[in-house]
Amino acid sequence: MKLKISLIMLFALVTGIFVFGFISYQQNIQDAVSKDIKMDPVITRPKNPTEESLEDELTEEIEEEPMEVTIPKVVHLSMEEAVESLQELNLVVEPVPKKNTSFPQNIVFWQEPLEGRTLLEGDIIQIFVSDAWAEGEEEIISVPLLIGLTEEEAVALLHSLGFHVAYEYNPNGDYEDGVVYSQNYFVDARVSVGTEVTIRVAKNSEN
Incomplete structure (x- = not known):
């Protein structure tokens, strides 16, 4: 009889330990899952000044349109002086050498378009430059x-x-x-x- 009571008590003790351990195990799993599913806060990286400056410059470049410029007189100037004067207005200069005995070598004797006309920045203007005749050439x-x-x-x-x-x-x-x-x-x-x-x-x- 004493042996039977001892076995019953031992069984109850083992059962209690098992139940307590199972409950602790379930609680640990729930805690771990709760930690995993917590969302990290969204961190927004602030723009540095260089990025903002580049964005502003790109926006300005897109919005800018070529300006209209009035063509100056470059006839009687040397080719170098004429090119410099026209490039300051952001015009594309196309020198055209032509044989011309009425003007000294390397002097602009005509321009197209003429002075006073208007072009847009980046447009082409031709300047005709005197290329002296070789001696005896027809x-x-x-x-x-x-x-x-x-x-x-x-x-x-x-x-x-x-x-x-x-x-x-x-x-x-x-x-x-x-x-x-x-x-x-x-x-x-x-x-x-x-x-x-x-x-x-x-x-x-x-x-």
């Missing part, structure tokens, strides 16, 4: 396009290239008074220096 030059120029502009261009000029004045409703509407030589015709080129100028009014 002086043959090309006739330029004159149509659309004013009489004064056409005459100045022809004289700068060494041409003589003749004039005709006729009514022409397609052109304003004082504008060249025709010329007697085709554009790029090859002729001798001193050739006379006739320009036909619109004159719609009687005055």
Whole structure:
């Protein structure tokens, strides 16, 4: 009988220890899971001044548009002086060497577009630079396009290239008074220096 009671007590003790251990084990698992599922706070990295400055510069570059500039007179300047003057206005300069006995070597004798006209920054402007004739070389030059120029502009261009000029004045409703509407030589015709080129100028009014 005593043995039976002892066995019952031993069984109860073992059962109690098992139950206590199981409960402790479950509690530890719950604590571990709770720690794992806690979300870390979101940390936002502040922008440094360099990043903000770069973003501002990029925004300004996108928003900026080319400015309109007025073309200065560069005729009679050296090629280097003309290029420097035009590049200060952010224009792209295209020098065009041309043989011209009326101007010293390396001097600008014409520009396209002309002074007073307007271009946008980054646009191209051509400057025609005197390239002196070699001794004994035949002086043959090309006739330029004159149509659309004013009489004064056409005459100045022809004289700068060494041409003589003749004039005709006729009514022409397609052109304003004082504008060249025709010329007697085709554009790029090859002729001798001193050739006379006739320009036909619109004159719609009687005055």
